[in-house]
Structure formats: structure tokens, C-alpha cells
Amino acid sequence: MDNTTRGVRLRILLVDDEPEILRVLQRGLCQHETVAVETGEAAIRLLDQRRFDVVVSDNDMGAISGLVLLSHVQWAHPEVHRVLFSGTTRLGPDDLAALLRAGIVHRVVSKPGFAELLRLCNQLAAGERAA
Numbered sequence: 001m002d003n004t005t006r007g008v009r010l011r012i013l014l015v016d017d018e019p020e021i022l023r024v025l026q027r028g029l030c031q032h033e034t035v036a037v038e039t040g041e042a043a044i045r046l047l048d049q050r051r052f053d054v055v056v057s058d059n060d061m062g063a064i065s066g067l068v069l070l071s072h073v074q075w076a077h078p079e080v081h082r083v084l085f086s087g088t089t090r091l092g093p094d095d096l097a098a099l100l101r102a103g104i105v106h107r108v109v110s111k112p113g114f115a116e117l118l119r120l121c122n123q124l125a126a127g128e129r130a131a
Helices: 019-028 040-049 066-076 093-102 114-125
Strands: 011-015 033-037 054-057 081-086 107-110
Touching: 011 019, 011 040, 019 033, 019 114, 033 040, 040 054, 040 066, 054 066, 054 114, 066 081, 081 114, 093 107, 107 114
Parallel strands: 011 033, 011 054, 054 081, 081 107
Antiparallel strands: none
16 A cells, blocks of 8 residues: 555655755655755754654764764654665664664665655555564
């Protein structure tokens, strides 16, 4: 069952310092409500103002990295599903496994895994457990 069958629209916060990546993600996730920002600081401000179901964040950004942002989300908004979407992470497999075990991130998607990210969001919208 897909998300349109159930009529569920996720509220997704997209965070990436590359505007073109944000545009591609917004086009691909057009069946959901998306808000795109280019910094972790802007994301934290929005999270204080609005409720989101999912935060998708790049890691390598300005002053606040994606991992710092997602750690904040874990603490301040534990109900929000957290996805690290990064192509140049400096983290090794053991580091990523530790982040997953600690619950800082629920899923790691490597760029340019647009199809995988779309599939994940559709699973979440359908109420399926994302594997």
C-alpha cells in the first residue's frame, strides 16, 4: 500500500547546504509537505515553530553539522524520524552503526540515493516500519 492510498502526507524538513539537492528532493517528495532550509540553525528555528514527521539532513554543512542537528532533534523532538542523507560523510561504518544504535539517526541514506529516500518516506507515510 502506498501513501496515496492511505491519504497520509508527511511533514518533512529537508536540510542541505546545496540548493539543487533541496530542489530535487522537494520535486521527488511533492506528495508530502516539505520545507527546505540550507542551515542547521534555520532547521532548529523551524523545529521550534512547527511540527515535522521527518527530518532529512546532510551532514557536512556550516556551523551546525547534520549530526549535531539530528542529536538536537533526538533530544528536543524524539518523535521525529531522523534521516542522515549525506554523500561525503567522514564517518566510518562503525561510527554509523553506533549512531543508529544510539538512536541519533533512524536511517542513513547515501547521496545520491533519491529513490531510496523517496521509498523510505512512502513507507513511513503508509505506516510501515522502515527497514
